[in-house]
Amino acid sequence: MIQPYVTLDIKNEVGYIEFFHPNRNSLPSEILFLLKQSIEEAGKNEAIKVIVLKSGGDRTFCAGASFNEVMAVNSPEEGRVFFSGFAHVINAMRNCPKIIIGRIHGKTVGGGVGLIAATDYCLANTFASIRLSELSIGIGPFVIEPAVSRKIGLSAMSQMTIDAETFFSAEWAKDKGLYADIFEDTETLDIAVKVLAEKLSKYNPEALSRMKSVFWEGTCHWDKLLLERAEISGKLVLSEFTKKTLKRFR
Template sequence: MEQLHYIKTDIESDIATIEFFHPKSNSFPSTQLNELIRIFDELGANDKVKIIILKSAGDKVFSAGASFDELLTIDEFEKGKKFFMGFANVILAMRRCPKFIVGCITGKIVGGGVGLTAACDYALAESNSAARLSELSIGIGPFVIEPAITRKIGITAFSEMTMNPTEWKSPEWLKEKGIFNHVYPTIEECEKASLDFAKNLSVYSLDAMRDLKSIFWQGTDHLPELMKSRAEMSGRLVLSDFTKETLMKFKSN
């Protein structure tokens, strides 16, 4: 029997851990993205939480991005725009959350998963955490997640990823460019380091950390409107003959 997807939260000693899971490579259907938004907003307002750790279950894929099954159901522009705003709204929730978000990245990351990682304030990964932005290969692009990624790695490295959509970028490359802060040999070491780092941060002033986070995201007040226009790009392209034909090939394989 296939395990049901979930998002669960645990709070212990000022540290909240969010763990998500989906049997299809930790991809996100819209319902799960909406739940993640609610949790970030809730934890942001919780005075008992000073630091948030974001992680996924399993060891192969941290996140494959948006749900491919849901992508296949898009048959009109407004539905497409709403679908692509999913990860945009999660990134915006991470941006407005006043608590530091520490990413514990175990396994490969694709598409929206890269955006989620880049939106973390600090990211620790393990040695199998390669990444790629595969959207161009199906006739769209990583439009809504681009601002979060470019904010960390710059437009040159972003274009390198987008123009090579089938190429995996190594954890070392991702660390060099600025998506990862540290890379550890094993999942166990990565998880321990993430918790230790969160514990070290949790003794500091929440007010000071909140002000620091506002500096990390300075110059991004335009993101809500920008992401809407980017979602419209994807909403149009996903209805193109090229994308429809490519998606049908994937579905039949």
């Protein structure tokens, strides 16, 4: 079995950050930490002008939080620390001075939708449906809500949250503004991502950085807000309802 990883590769002034976990690209604490670290590293690296966020494998972009790790939480503090990992990654993406392009090649659930929403521009294939399943397991998408609502609006965010057992199509996600464009297959998607990233890498980096600051205006309070939301999730995950529900997915 391939081991989990997060890599950062530089090609033609584009930094490609790729994460992988054998359990459908789920996000345990270790992967979240490495993602945050790689995003911050890429943001400081002068050889990188634009960043692409992608995942490995050929079917699922991200399965969200690691159920095994969530089930192992035994205290509110442990829960807070785990869900804070998502807060740290989203804030790292928000604070990164470089444009981040998302390359979404398959289904995405829960916290993975938050990662997509935190990109600055996102391209996907037709298989890239999305779901916010948190309410169905007894918690809620508290940490990622600000990022998702900012991108698709509170109404669409509410629809996904309430209809927690439904996958919303890539076409729906494009219509709501989560994806800028969708492509028939992964090969075409990869070509589009490469062309866009390398084109942007030739633009004035100062202009790109300042424009990104404009994109994220009014979000400075997220450093505190997302951690407060992590505390809510950390408490709810200890509920008998959630523990019982998660056992069914083991």
